Amino acid sequence: MIARFLTAALAGLILAGAAVGVSAGPAEAASPSSFDRMLGDLRPLETYARQYAAANPGETADELVLVYLRTANPHYDDSTWATVGGERDPDFEAYVESQDARNGTSAAGLKQLRDVTLPNGEVTDAVHMFATMNLSRTPNSAAADLGGFAGDITDLMSDIDSVTGGPAAVQAAAAADFRSPAGGFSDEDLRADLDAVNLTALRAAAPQTPYADLLTGYFANLTERKRVDAFLTNRFPATPRTPADLREAVESAYTSNAYISLLEYRRGLSSLTDQRTAAITMFSAYLAEVAHVVPVTLTSPAGSASVSTATPAVSGTGEPGATVTLADVSGRVVGTTAVDAGGVWSVITAALPAGRAGLTATQTAGGGVPTTATVVFQVVMPRAVPAAEPWIGGVAVSAAALIVLAGLVFAGVVRRRRLRPSV
Structure with a gap:
């Protein structure tokens, strides 16, 4: 019932012309804040949210924190965002200010939050991240996608809506705009979209862990590959990490999203097939490029070959650092090893019976869908030679x-x- 209400309410707001979009745009840009400073203010904010929720039945600390952070940017404080993510609470905001004054904290400084420099040196739109996390807490994944990557795809479409000249020209314009600082789908937006999904998953797995601790652990030693791997695991867990499969998955999620359809309609984008295709392609191609996993191969023994030992050396290639598991036709594991830095692996199997042998190598890498390779060969045991x-x-x-x-x-x-x- 609640989900149906939110769907109807949000649809009405979109059609009525309420501002919907996830990118604050370059006009909002300012010098990035310190990650440590953000965490230093977030910890007391979470404490005050728990205190306030305990004294006010019906309030939840999680929602208080995320709405407080989301509404730091007026872009995420319109009627559409309020309908799905929750309205700001002036009483809670006043409570935070009073506690800051009493305790010498500066939690209210988060109302000035915008971009933040992460520990790895990257810059992210922190408010966008928290806003998408706010929507991701709802039981409606379509709303979460609207606040995240799907909404940014629509923003990218808007940036190139006047481009003509056919699919090639539109694709070139999308390539130039995607991840650009002034674009509707900037690098800061991209990181915020992916990090929001990953942090929401971490929070669901550890609901009692403070957000400040989750952020500390998640962003420690974070790389682009780890971010994309986690996003695909959390949002598209069963999708093979090939350009074609990822494009199909992203396109399906985008085109089946009723909120996005309404947003396109309101912006006059519904008929721009080339722009939609180009924007979806840019995002999905990025995911495929970063998350590309070298598939496992079996190079020795060759198919139909004969070996004269019950414990042959089996080797192949794969994704560096991945784990390769060998199993026979019954599913019995006969060997496990890791792919070395050069992309090569080798393992001596457990004893195999004489005769036809079939082995399957399964590679697990990057949290993605495993890849496999199979070989069939003959184990021919030599007859014992009598003494001279x-x-x-x-x-x-x-x-x-x-x-x-x-x-x-x-x-x-x-x-x-x-x-x-x-x-």
């Missing part, structure tokens, strides 16, 4: 025959001695 037999007069004589022959010779010698005449 002595030769007498050019004839091979077995050990048993030698024993008999020795006995006969001995008997003959004894007999001759008995028959020898005495002197």
Whole structure:
């Protein structure tokens, strides 16, 4: 019932012309804030939110924090965002200011938050991130996508809506605009979209962990690859990480989103197929490029080859750092190893039975969908070679025959001695 109400209410607001979009735009830009400073203000804000929620039944600390941060930028404080993410609470804002004054904190300084320099040196739109996290807490994934990557795809469409000249010209314009500082889908927006999804997943797994602690752990040693890997795991977990598959997944999520359809309609973008295709392609191609995983291969033994040992060396190539697991046709694991920095792996298998052997190498890398490779070969065990037999007069004589022959010779010698005449 709540989801249906939100859908209807948001749809009405979009059609009525309420401002919807996720990029604040270059006019909002300012010198990035310190990540540590943001965390230093966030910790007391969370404390005050818990205190306020405890004293005011019906309030939740999570919502108080995210709405407070989202509404730091008026762009995310219009009727559309308020309908889905929650309205700002002036009483809570006054409470924060009073607690700051009493305790010597500066939690209210977060109302000036905009871009933040992350520990790895990247800059992100922190308010955009918190705003998308705010929408991601709803049970409606379409609303979360509207506040995140899907809304930014629409912003990119808006940037290139006047481009003509066919698909190639539109795609070139999208490529020039995507991730540009002045564009509707800037690098700061891109990071905010992906980080919001990942942090929301972390929060769902650890609901009692303060946001400040989640951010500290998540952004420690964060790389672009780790960010994209986590996003794909959280938002498109079953999608193979190929350009075609990721494009199809993003397109499906975007075109099936009723909020996005209404947003396109309101902006006059509904008929701009080339712009939509180009914008979706730019985002999905970025994901595919960063998350590309070298598929596993089996290079030795070759298919249909024969090996003369029950524990053959099996080798191949794959994604550096990935884990490769070998299993036989019954599913029994016969070997596990890691792909080295050069993209090569090798492992000596557990004992295999003689005859036809089928092995499957499964590679797990980057949190993505595993890749596999299979080889079938023959295990041919050599027959035991009997011990060499002595030769007498050019004839091979077995050990048993030698024993008999020795006995006969001995008997003959004894007999001759008995028959020898005495002197």
